[in-house]
Each structure stands twice: as structure tokens, then as C-alpha cells.
Amino acid sequence: MSYQQELNIALLAVQRASLLTKRVFHSHTKGPLSKSDASPVTIGDFGAQALIISALQHAFASDEIVAEEEAKDLRENEGLRTTVWDLVKEVRLRDDAAEEQIGGGVKNADIMMDIIDKGNSKGGAHGRIWALDPIDGTKGFLRGGQYAVCLALMVDGDVKVGVLGCPNLPVDDSAPLDSKVGENATDAEGMGVLFAAVQGQGATSRPLTEGALAQPKKIAMKSVSDISAATFCESVEAGHSSHSDQSQIAQKLGITKPSVRMDSQAKYGSIARGAGDVYLRLPVRKDYQEKIWDHAAGDLIVREAGGEVTDAEGNRLDFSKGRTLAANKGVVAAPEAVHKEVLDAVKSVLRNK
Ligand SMILES: Nc1ncnc2c1ncn2[C@@H]1O[C@H](COP(=O)(O)O)[C@@H](O)[C@H]1OP(=O)(O)O
Ligand SMILES: [Mg+2]
Numbered sequence: 001m002s003y004q005q006e007l008n009i010a011l012l013a014v015q016r017a018s019l020l021t022k023r024v025f026h027s028h029t030k031g032p033l034s035k036s037d038a039s040p041v042t043i044g045d046f047g048a049q050a051l052i053i054s055a056l057q058h059a060f061a062s063d064e065i066v067a068e069e070e071a072k073d074l075r076e077n078e079g080l081r082t083t084v085w086d087l088v089k090e091v092r093l094r095d096d097a098a099e100e101q102i103g104g105g106v107k108n109a110d111i112m113m114d115i116i117d118k119g120n121s122k123g124g125a126h127g128r129i130w131a132l133d134p135i136d137g138t139k140g141f142l143r144g145g146q147y148a149v150c151l152a153l154m155v156d157g158d159v160k161v162g163v164l165g166c167p168n169l170p171v172d173d174s175a176p177l178d179s180k181v182g183e184n185a186t187d188a189e190g191m192g193v194l195f196a197a198v199q200g201q202g203a204t205s206r207p208l209t210e211g212a213l214a215q216p217k218k219i220a221m222k223s224v225s226d227i228s229a230a231t232f233c234e235s236v237e238a239g240h241s242s243h244s245d246q247s248q249i250a251q252k253l254g255i256t257k258p259s260v261r262m263d264s265q266a267k268y269g270s271i272a273r274g275a276g277d278v279y280l281r282l283p284v285r286k287d288y289q290e291k292i293w294d295h296a297a298g299d300l301i302v303r304e305a306g307g308e309v310t311d312a313e314g315n316r317l318d319f320s321k322g323r324t325l326a327a328n329k330g331v332v333a334a335p336e337a338v339h340k341e342v343l344d345a346v347k348s349v350l351r352n353k
């Protein structure tokens with residue numbers, strides 16, 4: 001299967017949701033609330049989830065969706081509901097034909113909440129299931145840094161299509177990653193990129209526009225012959241991945257450059273286009289299970305760009321286990337040629353802990 005229709009709808013849906021998140025990013029009222037696990041959620045997360053699921057339901061009515069957010073807070077808080085609805089009803093692609101392909105807008109606030117709650121699939125190994133993170137890196141979004149709108153289609157537990165909208169990364173694939181990439185980001189001129197991949201068809205990037213899709217360009221990971229010269233990417237949040245283990249691994253590989261810290265799956269996109277080389281996410285807590293929506297799109301984009309993505313033991317990420325990556329701990333993403341060398345260093349550091 002070529003999955004061209006799925007890719008097209010996913011790209012348009014992510015592009016439209018990114019318009020909404022950008023509005024919130026620049027407003028003073030992001031409306032952060034704290035969820036039961038103490039992580040934040042904003043009006044941007046709810047609004048983007050509603051717009052994307054609405055597009056998927058229009059195009060693929062019988063597909064299931066595993067999405068991060070639920071409408072409970074909106075049902076209980078009228079003010080919050082109205083604020084999110086005011087955003088959702090206004091945001092449209094500035095291209096009628098493109099907007100029509102994703103079904104136009106949502107009809108009213110009640111339907112919006114029902115749509116948000118359609119993201120409650122249990123996931124699993126059977127059938128067509130989308131994995132959606134409406135804002136990945138919400139902490140980065142609140143801090144003014146990197147974040148990503150993430151959508152992937154799995155068929156029988158295998159990721160077939162992945163799209164990442166990164167409003168605060170440069171369009172230019174060859175722009176070097178500096179240590180400031182994760183700070184005070186703006187979506188000024190030259191910023192905003194959509195990454196995409198279809199299994200067996202390679203990975204692309206294109207500028208994030210406000211209307212019809214821009215032309216895609218093929219992307220590929222940088223070939224790294226000397227691992228000591230590699231650029232590492234890691235989370236900003238030390239609570240999400242172990243900075244200390246990652247720094248020991250870098251040291252073991254002879255890497256002296258400081259790691260580039262940024263929030264969200266923007267890390268997967270950045271290494272897929274050769275702006276960085278290696279993404280490490282080593283567990284801080286034994287009991288944390290990574291969520292499928294935090295990895296599905298990025299995993300495919302990196303592998304289609306010539307990379308290998310495994311957990312800390314060298315197993316491929318298994319998206320067929322439900323809403324979490326229950327069978328995996330940690331993530332090691334690197335160009336194919338050096339992945340083993342990186343993984344050996346990971347194993348050796350973790351063994352000696
Ligand atoms: N203890 C944890 N370990 C790993 N990832 C976590 C942890 N807590 C939250 N996350 C998730 O990490 C992702 C962001 O990663 P990064 O640091 O690379 O930007 C978020 O989706 C966040 O989930 P959530 O959306 O529920 O807050
Ligand atoms: Mg996330």
C-alpha cells in the first residue's frame with residue numbers, strides 16, 4: 001500500500017493544528033492545568049487534539065485513535081471549554097480546497113468534546129490505529145521552547161505513516177543545531193517545519209505553511225564516521241531522561257561537544273535531517289512506561305531517514321502493546337552505521353550502575 005491518502009490527510013491535519021498551537025504559543029493565556037500525573041496541559045493541547053481527530057474522522061471514519069488528552073476538564077469547567085471552543089471554531093487552513101479535504105471545522109462545543117474523547121482507543125496489535133500527541137513537549141511549549149504536533153498511523157501494530165509539525169525549528173535542513181535551539185524559540189520567518197515518512201518510501205521535510213502543503217524534500221541522517229564528533233540530542237527535562245547516564249555514555253564514546261537539549265519529538269526530526277546525530281532517552285524511573293504517541297512518528301521518520309531506533313537493550317520499539325511501550329525501556333536512535341557502537345556504550349554504562 002502506498003498510504004498516499006493517509007499521508008496527505010495527516011499532513012493537512014497536523015498543519016492546521018499547528019496554526020492553532022502557534023496562536024496559543026504567542027498569547028499570554030495558555031491556560032495550563034495540572035493533570036493527575038502532575039504534567040501540564042494547555043488550551044493548545046485540547047484544541048489541537050479536537051482539530052486533528054475531526055480531520056481523521058472525516059477521512060477515515062472507522063479508524064481508532066490513541067490520543068493523549070481527554071475532555072473531562074472541559075466538561076467540568078465551562079470557562080475552559082469556551083476558551084478552547086473559541087479557538088477551535090476559528091482556526092482554518094488558508095486554502096479552501098485543503099480545508100475541504102479535512103472536512104472543515106467542528107460544529108459546536110459539545111461535538112468538540114466528544115471528538116476529543118474519541119482518542120480513547122486501547123491501542124494494540126490489530127487494525128488501523130492512529131497515535132496522536134497534540135502537543136508533545138508541553139513543558140517546552142510553556143517555556144517558549146521546542147514542541148511538536150505528532151501523528152502516526154499504525155496498522156496491526158506497525159507504524160506506516162508518521163508526521164511531525166515543529167513550528168519552532170528552522171525550515172532549513174542544514175541549519176546547524178546550536179545549544180539555543182530549545183530556548184526562546186520564535187516562529188518568525190524561516191521557522192516551522194513538517195517532517196513526514198511512509199514505511200518503505202523514505203522521509204521528507206517541508207515548510208509548515210498556513211494553506212496548501214509545500215513541496216517536500218527528501219531528508220537523510222548525516223553519515224557519522226567518527227562517533228566522537230557526533231552531536232547528541234536529549235530532553236531539556238532531567239525528569240524525562242537521565243542526563244547523568246547520557247553524559248557518561250557520551251564520555252565513553254569520546255564525545256566532548258555538549259549535548260543539545262530540546263523538548264519533544266523535534267529531537268527525532270532534527271537527527272533525521274542530520275542537524276544532530278544521536279538521540280538518547282534513558283529512563284530516570286524504573287516504573288515509567290513511555291507512551292506510544294511520544295515516539296511513533298519520530299521512530300518511523302528516523303528509520304526512513306537511514307537511522308536505527310531501539311530501546312536500551314537493542315530491541316525495536318514495539319507499538320503493538322497498547323497505549324504504552326510496555327515492552328521497552330529507554331530509546332537509542334542513531335545512524336545505522338554507528339547504532340551498535342552507541343548501544344554498546346549504553347549497555348556498558350547501565351550495567352555498571
Ligand atoms: N518520567 C518520565 N519519563 C519519561 N518521559 C516522561 C516522563 N514524564 C513525562 N514524560 C513525557 O515526556 C514527553 C516529553 O519529552 P521531552 O522531555 O523529550 O520533551 C512528554 O510527552 C511527557 O509526557 P506528558 O505529555 O504526559 O507530560
Ligand atoms: Mg508527549
Ligand SMILES: [Mg+2]
Pocket residue numbers: 045068133134135136137138
Ligand atoms: Mg502532549
Ligand SMILES: [Mg+2]
Pocket residue numbers: 039040041068138
Ligand atoms: Mg502531556
